[in-house]
Amino acid sequence: MEQYIDKLSLSSEIKLALRNIHITKVSDLDGLDYLTLAEKFPKGYNVTAIANELNSLGYLYPPENEISVYDISMSKRLQNALIQNNILYLSQLSKRPREKILKFRNLGEGSMSELDSICQKYDIQIRSLASIKEAFDCCHFPVALHTIFFQNNIFCMDDFKHKTAHDLYVICQRDYALTMKTYYTLKKNGVMFKDWEDKYLFEILPKKKTSLIWQEYEITTVSQFSDYNEEQLKEMTSLSPKLLDAIGHC
Numbered sequence: 001m002e003q004y005i006d007k008l009s010l011s012s013e014i015k016l017a018l019r020n021i022h023i024t025k026v027s028d029l030d031g032l033d034y035l036t037l038a039e040k041f042p043k044g045y046n047v048t049a050i051a052n053e054l055n056s057l058g059y060l061y062p063p064e065n066e067i068s069v070y071d072i073s074m075s076k077r078l079q080n081a082l083i084q085n086n087i088l089y090l091s092q093l094s095k096r097p098r099e100k101i102l103k104f105r106n107l108g109e110g111s112m113s114e115l116d117s118i119c120q121k122y123d124i125q126i127r128s129l130a131s132i133k134e135a136f137d138c139c140h141f142p143v144a145l146h147t148i149f150f151q152n153n154i155f156c157m158d159d160f161k162h163k164t165a166h167d168l169y170v171i172c173q174r175d176y177a178l179t180m181k182t183y184y185t186l187k188k189n190g191v192m193f194k195d196w197e198d199k200y201l202f203e204i205l206p207k208k209k210t211s212l213i214w215q216e217y218e219i220t221t222v223s224q225f226s227d228y229n230e231e232q233l234k235e236m237t238s239l240s241p242k243l244l245d246a247i248g249h250c
Contacts, residue, residue, distance in 0.1 A: 002027065008057060014050050017041070026059060033063040037097075038086040047086050066091055067122055078114050081107040090124045097150055098128040131155060137186045148172065157191055164196035165203050176220055180210060197221045 003026040005018050007145060021040045023029065032040075034051045037060060041047050054060035062068070066089040069082050081104045081238075087093060093101065093115075119126055132146045135156040152171045153159065160168075165183060172179040180202045183193075193203075199222045201210045213219050225233060 008059075010053055010057070014053050016044055017050055029054065029059050033061055035063045035066060035089050035092065038088050038092070041086050043085050045086065047084065048088060051088075063089065068129070072118065072122075074118060075111065075114060076105060078111045081105065081111060082115075090119065090122055093119060093124055093126055095151070096126070097147070098126050099130070101126065127155060134238065138189055141182070141185070145172075145178070157186075157189065160186060160191045162194060164194045165200050166196045166198070168193065169200070176214065180207070180214075 005015055005024055005026065005028075008026070010018075018024070024041075029037075034047075034055075037051055037054075038047045041050075051062075053061055055062075068089055069079055069087060071089075084106075085104050087096075101107065101115075107115075118124075122132075127150065129146050129150060130144070132149050132155055133141075133143075134147070136146070136149075149155070149169060154171065163171075163221075165179075168183055168186075169176070169179045172182055179200075183200075183202050184207050187193075200220055201213055201222070204222070205213070217232075219225065
């Protein structure tokens with residue numbers, strides 16, 4: 001029988017906080033721990049109190065092999081700045097750009113220097129968006145894409161070495177237009193993508209033809225051609241003869 005958060009012996013504040021991030025059932029907590037729960041909350045929530053109360057009822061546990069900001073020596077100012085931004089474990093810092101960390105309230109140069117020393121001691125790397133911008137300078141990507149790359153641990157061209165076009169689609173948050181534009185730019189700059197079980201049209205056609213077929217028929221992959229009849233396929237192949245080979249493999 002499904003258990004609902006509102007029926008648990010939690011404070012009304014914590015029930016409301018959980019509802020605000022769309023956790024309404026106990027099953028919504030499956031697979032979560034203190035760290036992954038903290039990542040779900042925006043800044044301003046007392047995630048430690050929420051996690052501890054859930055833990056007291058046996059619904060949430062601390063992650064294994066993680067270094068808590070409560071367990072290492074640091075100034076109270078630095079600790080408060082991290083906790084206020086839902087940083088409960090040092091490993092979370094590697095998922096935040098340096099530029100964003102520097103904007104934490106009450107985190108000045110002194111506290112940042114202290115944090116750098118702690119991260120160096122525990123082998124935690126704080127990366128910068130500026131390094132991504134520099135690595136992809138020849139591509140002239142928008143700043144928003146630098147952030148997306150950061151979130152997916154893409155810091156240089158070589159990080160695409162073992163990626164497929166579908167991996168790129170997932171990295172680009174399943175935005176086909178953004179994926180297509182990024183793919184053509186990366187290919188132009190020497191990136192070679194691995195094969196996968198299907199193919200996107202932009203892998204086999206020029207940008208103009210790909211855009212035309214996508215806008216006209218909402219087709220993004222070769223496998224989708226199997227959903228069309230012979231007359232429709234004939235019309236499409238008239239736009240690009242290269243499609244004949246692709247359709248022959250459907």
